[in-house]
Amino acid sequence: MPATTLMIQGTTSDAGKSALVTGLCRALRRRGLRVAPLKPQNMALNSAVTADGGEIGRAQAAQAQAAGLEPTTDMNPVLLKPNTDTGAQVIVNGRAVGTMEALAYHEYKRTAREAVLAAHARLARAYDVVVVEGAGSPAEVNLREHDIANMGFAEAVDCPVLLVADIDRGGVFAQLVGTAELLADSERARLAGFVINRFRGDQTLLQPGLDWLEDYTGIPVAGVLPHLEGLYLEAEDRLDGAPAPTEGADALRVHVPAFPRISNHTDLDPLRHHPRVDLRLVGPGDSLEGADLILLPGSKSVRADLDWLRAQGWEAQIQRHLRYGGRVLGVCGGFQMLGTALHDPEGLEGPAGSSPGLGLLAMESTLAPEKRLTRVRGRLAPEGAPVAGYEIHMGVSEGPDLSRPLADLPEGDDGARSADDRVRGTYLHGLFDEGEACAALLGWAGLGDAEARDHHARTEEGIERLADAVDDHLWTEPLRRCLGL
Structure with a gap:
């Protein structure tokens, strides 16, 4: 029937x-x-x-x-x-x-x-x-x-x-x-x-x-x-700028550039609802300054969104943030921005060509028509905490900093870390969904004794x-x- x-x-x-x-x-x-x-x-x-x-x-x-x-x-x-x-x-x-x-x-x-x-x-x-x-x-x-x-x-x-x-x-x-x-x-x-x-x-x-x-x-x-x-409830597409209330003066300050083509911003939800994280979406005319962690999210138009970031004057702010001991994390498109160059030879996301990256990781990324779609489980390479998520990207990244991966996965290493470990990047969406991985990453960013919280239970x-x-x-x-x- x-x-x-x-x-x-x-x-x-x-x-x-x-x-x-x-x-x-x-x-x-x-x-x-x-x-x-x-x-x-x-x-x-x-x-x-x-x-x-x-x-x-x-x-x-x-x-x-x-x-x-x-x-x-x-x-x-x-x-x-x-x-x-x-x-x-x-x-x-x-x-x-x-x-x-x-x-x-x-x-x-x-x-x-x-x-x-x-x-x-x-x-x-x-x-x-x-x-x-x-x-x-x-x-x-x-x-x-x-x-x-x-x-x-x-x-x-x-x-x-x-x-x-x-x-x-x-x-x-x-x-x-x-x-x-x-x-x-x-x-x-x-x-x-x-x-x-x-x-x-x-x-x-x-x-x-x-x-x-x-x-x-x-x-x-x-x-x-x-x-x-x-x-x-995970947002279908709308970007909600209202932060969740934080507890205490020792909250970790996380600033996120709200790209025009931001994608998979549900990655931010476990941070948005963490009681000791003060997450702020930063828009045009605003400043990234004052953060403990600057997080570059995913993007559907990576080169165009990187141009937009530069137009806000934020590249110099990111460099200054690192000089004063801050941390930077890039996810998917944000990860690609951290390298020395971005190449789109076939014009998959806009006019064909190349753009200089932020130069914070020794790697280059090239867009290709074949999209990688996979769900993965593994461990954060530095901390050993279990991590789970999914990859959705059209780019391939190569360079020496990939020899220091962020995650060890059964299919191979993922992501990269700078030599001083102040800059990290990954292709893994859902990076903060597992409580132990979230706590480990917040600890790396400067939040002492970060609590492991169950994001799946919150969804349920x-x-x-x-x-x-x-x-x-x-x-x-x-x-x-x-x-x-």
């Missing part, structure tokens, strides 16, 4: 689609159902590696965790990774098929649609329920032709849709009514219910508005989800809170009817 498919769409980006799908996956799993997530098309620079060596959005990896599954490429068959304002690397079934400008991709969507529908068919055969996440808003009428992300998908697989809106933004009734009004008649008929997200306060004050909404649209309100203060806590909210506020007749329960 084929699976029940339910799609979650939103009135806007960041309305709560990812969180709702995550909570539904865990709530359905609690009820003994075999459930799988699916996002037909994702646009994000935070990605994950599947067990079979494919690349998908990190939000879908978190949703797989909520469902008790290993992530697969079927859960996100099309991933777009922007490298300019008008172009993106296109990843289909976990593999990059090229870089396309927006108009070219619009035409390519006919081909992408085949991959999306095939992925859904495989999931529908294997599971009881497939919970699908839309992208952006279904009311983007300029993108309706060849749509595979929202109602175009729902129409193709003939599934009901719940429409979620964020009341914390304001204008929630206008969001819901306006979106419904802009849908075609057949699309509007698929709306099985509205979900209002991030509500604070007494719902009795909201009830007259809910009654009006149902009377005006003829669509039931499936539930009102509360604002969950302090909820942790967030998933459980979402599932509790679904159970308490959304397990209603409209949802049960959508699921055939």
Whole structure:
């Protein structure tokens, strides 16, 4: 018997689609159902590696965790990774098929649609329920032709849709009514219910508005989800600059340049939420000074982001930081920036050519079309602490400082360290996820007696809170009817 498919769409980006799908996956799993997530098309620079060596959005990896599954490429068959304002690397079934400008991709969507529908068919055969996440808003009428992300998908697989809106933004009734009004008649008929997200306060004050909404649209309100203060869930793409509170005056100060094309910034989450780390994202016009550790994160356009870093005047600040005893760590694209040169002979991330690196590690990096996608486990070479993570990069690095690796892995050494060990670099994303490795790296950066904290447990806590909210506020007749329960 084929699976029940339910799609979650939103009135806007960041309305709560990812969180709702995550909570539904865990709530359905609690009820003994075999459930799988699916996002037909994702646009994000935070990605994950599947067990079979494919690349998908990190939000879908978190949703797989909520469902008790290993992530697969079927859960996100099309991933777009922007490298300019008008172009993106296109990843289909976990593999990059090229870089396309927006108009070219619009035409390519006919081909992408085949991959999306095939992925859904495989999931529908294997599971009881497939919970699908839309992208952006279904009311983007300029993108309706060849749509595979929202109602175009729902129409193709003939599934009901719940429409979620964020009341914390304001204008929630206008969001819901306006979106419904802009849908075609057949699309509007698929709306099985509205979900209002991030509500604070007494719902009795909201009830007259809910009654009006149902009377005006003829669509039931499936539930009102509360604002969950302090909820942790890996961000799909949005870069949250709000720091977590730190304890004591001895907190380690970590400054991170917020590159225009920053990627996999979820690497920062264990530091952001560590009670003794003061992590600050540094933007244009600001300064990197005053840090104990400067951390250069991943980038989807390494040479362009390095040019941007220089334009802020930060290269001289990094050099001064090291002269006064500070530490510098680069991850993936940030690691490549630390070398003496960056080469892109085929123009994979922009105009073909080479750029001088920061010269803090004796190595050079060359971009190549073949992307390395792998999940790894090993140990930090200097400290011996267990480390786990994943690699997503198109570059190959060579040079003498690689003889001093940062990590010993079964597949070979990873990363590099300077002769004085004040500069470290790695291709490993998720470097801080393992508690012992995080504590060891914070100790190297200057934080004495750093506590090993369980990042996986924090992720699980967030998933459980979402599932509790679904159970308490959304397990209603409209949802049960959508699921055939």
